[in-house]
Amino acid sequence: MQNTPAANKTPIFTAKNVDVYYGAKQALDKINLDIPRNKVTSLIGPSGCGKSTFLRCLNRMNDLVDICRVEGDIQLEGQDIYAPEVDVVALRQHVGMVFQKPNPFPKSIYDNIAYGPRIHGLTSSKSELDDIVEWSLQRAGLWKEVSDRLQEPGTGLSGGQQQRLCIARAIAVRPEVILMDEPCSALDPIATATIEELIDELREKFTIVIVTHSMQQAARVSQRTAFFHLGNLVETGPTKTLFTSPEDERTQNYITGRIG
Numbered sequence: 329m330q331n332t333p334a335a336n337k338t339p340i341f342t343a344k345n346v347d348v349y350y351g352a353k354q355a356l357d358k359i360n361l362d363i364p365r366n367k368v369t370s371l372i373g374p375s376g377c378g379k380s381t382f383l384r385c386l387n388r389m390n391d392l393v394d395i396c397r398v399e400g401d402i403q404l405e406g407q408d409i410y411a412p413e414v415d416v417v418a419l420r421q422h423v424g425m426v427f428q429k430p431n432p433f434p435k436s437i438y439d440n441i442a443y444g445p446r447i448h449g450l451t452s453s454k455s456e457l458d459d460i461v462e463w464s465l466q467r468a469g470l471w472k473e474v475s476d477r478l479q480e481p482g483t484g485l486s487g488g489q490q491q492r493l494c495i496a497r498a499i500a501v502r503p504e505v506i507l508m509d510e511p512c513s514a515l516d517p518i519a520t521a522t523i524e525e526l527i528d529e530l531r532e533k534f535t536i537v538i539v540t541h542s543m544q545q546a547a548r549v550s551q552r553t554a555f556f557h558l559g560n561l562v563e564t565g566p567t568k569t570l571f572t573s574p575e576d577e578r579t580q581n582y583i584t585g586r587i588g
């Protein structure tokens with residue numbers, strides 16, 4: 329189904345009327361957003377507008393926050409991800425995540441990548457696992473730098489390399505979607521540029537949703553952008569259109585630096 333032309337036009341995620349509360353405080357109000365497949369979608373907006381909250385709804389990371397309540401409907405490939413029968417571990421295999429601060433496990437480079445495929449039972453032999461580790465590191469643009477030191481600790485790499493290791497770890501379990509929550513905010517400009525190039529390559533095989541504080545980054549890496557403000561989704565559209573001729577005054581004010 330996924331590879332037919334008709335299926336490729338259907339959004340991978342559909343969010344309808346999503347409300348999110350932290351205790352009594354409402355963080356998101358009636359969010360309706362489709363995420364197209366094999367594209368990069370940026371979520372932008374001023375601090376506290378709910379970008380990360382929305383991102384975390386997409387793989388139920390908010391389940392880990394006791395006071396958080398999600399209402400509405402979010403479907404991945406037509407399946408309600410909040411249905412009681414959903415296996416959250418399996419969901420997170422399909423929808424991986426990369427965080428703001430690189431967080432490799434305190435394990436070797438090899439084991440950082442091999443961990444997910446092992447626990448999800450994706451391989452039946454050591455050579456298959458070796459192949460997955462190499463494939464993942466290749467796709468994350470890290471193989472050449474680490475192929476001769478796979479048994480060294482992942483935490484010994486530079487910040488930018490650690491973030492690519494985390495991306496390699498995320499793709500090792502062959503997710504359909506990768507969520508990225510400000511993945512470059514702890515990196516220098518050169519490491520940031522490397523990750524941005526990588527994001528562009530990854531969208532061939534994966535759908536990417538990225539939260540970013542940087543409008544320049546959103547403009548560079550994404551094909552679609554969604555602008556959030558005070559818990560509302562104000563506007564969404566092709567990135568170029570949103571940055572050059574936004575429809576809503578709040579978007580205009582944000583991109584011209586009048587709010588934010």
Ligand SMILES: Nc1ncnc2c1ncn2[C@@H]1O[C@H](COP(=O)(O)OP(=O)(O)OP(=O)(O)O)[C@@H](O)[C@H]1O
Nearest residue numbers: 350355373374375376377378379380381382393541
């Ligand atoms: N764990 C939490 N407990 C209580 N309130 C929270 C929690 N996480 C987020 N919030 C609140 O929800 C609202 C949206 O926060 P969120 O982190 O989603 O915004 P954001 O747009 O990603 O912000 P930033 O750009 O600063 O990361 C804010 O008012 C925030 O204080």
